Amino acid sequence: SQQGEEDPQALSIQEGENATMNCSYKTSINNLQWYRQNSGRGLVHLILIRSNEREKHSGRLRVTLDTSKKSSSLLITASRAADTASYFCATEEFGNEKLTFGTGTRLTIIP
Amino acid sequence: DAGVTQSPTHLIKTRGQQVTLRCSPKSGHDTVSWYQQALGQGPQFIFQYYEEEERQRGNFPDRFSGHQFPNYSSELNVNALLLGDSALYLCASSSIQHYNSPLHFGNGTRLTVT
Structure with missing residues (x-):
């Protein structure tokens, strides 16, 4: 079963704008990860945030984690056409190495 | 440095048949996990292998089985294929020594059951 939901399910923005997508989950976690998937191909890891971290940056990506609300957000700044993809959050529980994925946000960048 | 490789890339099978999908992990990785991704859904964990043994298993029936080789x-x-088994099957590798590290995914095998 899916761990939680991503919001929105789909998002279309103009190139250069910022994109924000949210993820909610249900259980206590060890870490939360964001992955990108292009056209039904393999997943590419973007960023991992541990449960004791609140914010993390990687290039144009910014991830926040609120464990009290069991939620995370991914911000992509200055979007590019190449950012068009599906984005998934995935949680890893303590002592359980499997990842539980959300339902994904489909991001479309309009040139 | 090769990443995770999966074969075949596409496969079409008939209901009731059996299928075998293959995965080579990223160099230096010793743990392999399999995920099933139905169309429009997020990946779901099938099982994980380490030291040639199944370490964890998701909510999948016994028709789904796996194996890990010494390399x-x-x-x-997957035995006795059902139409509902049609999905993208993803293999991911990691190193048991690297706690809190992300998974490396292959490009998947697209299985269609008719």
């Missing part, structure tokens, strides 16, 4: 490569076998 860390892995196979996923």
Whole structure:
């Protein structure tokens, strides 16, 4: 079963704008990860945030984690056409190495 | 440095048949996990292999089985295929020594059951 939901399910923005997508989950976690998937191909890891971290940056990506609300957000700044993809959050529980994925946000960048 | 490789890329099978999917992990990785991704859904964990043994298993029936070889490569076998088994099957590798590290995914095998 899916761990939680991503919001929105789909998002279309103009190139250069910022994109924000949210993820909610249900259980206590060890870490939360964001992955990108292009056209039904393999997943590419973007960023991992541990449960004791609140914010993390990687290039144009910014991830926040609120464990009290069991939620995370991914911000992509200055979007590019190449950012068009599906984005998934995935949680890893303590002592359980499997990842539980959300339902994904489909991001479309309009040139 | 090769990443995770999966074969075949596409496969069409008939209901009731059996299928074997293959995965070679990223160099230096010793743990292989398999995920099933139905169309429009997020991946769902099938099982994980380490030291040639199944360490964890998701909510999948016994029709789904696997194997890991001494060179860390892995196979996923599905027996008595159902239409609902049509999905993208993803293999991911990691190193048991690297806690809190992300998974490296292959490009998947697209299985269509008719």
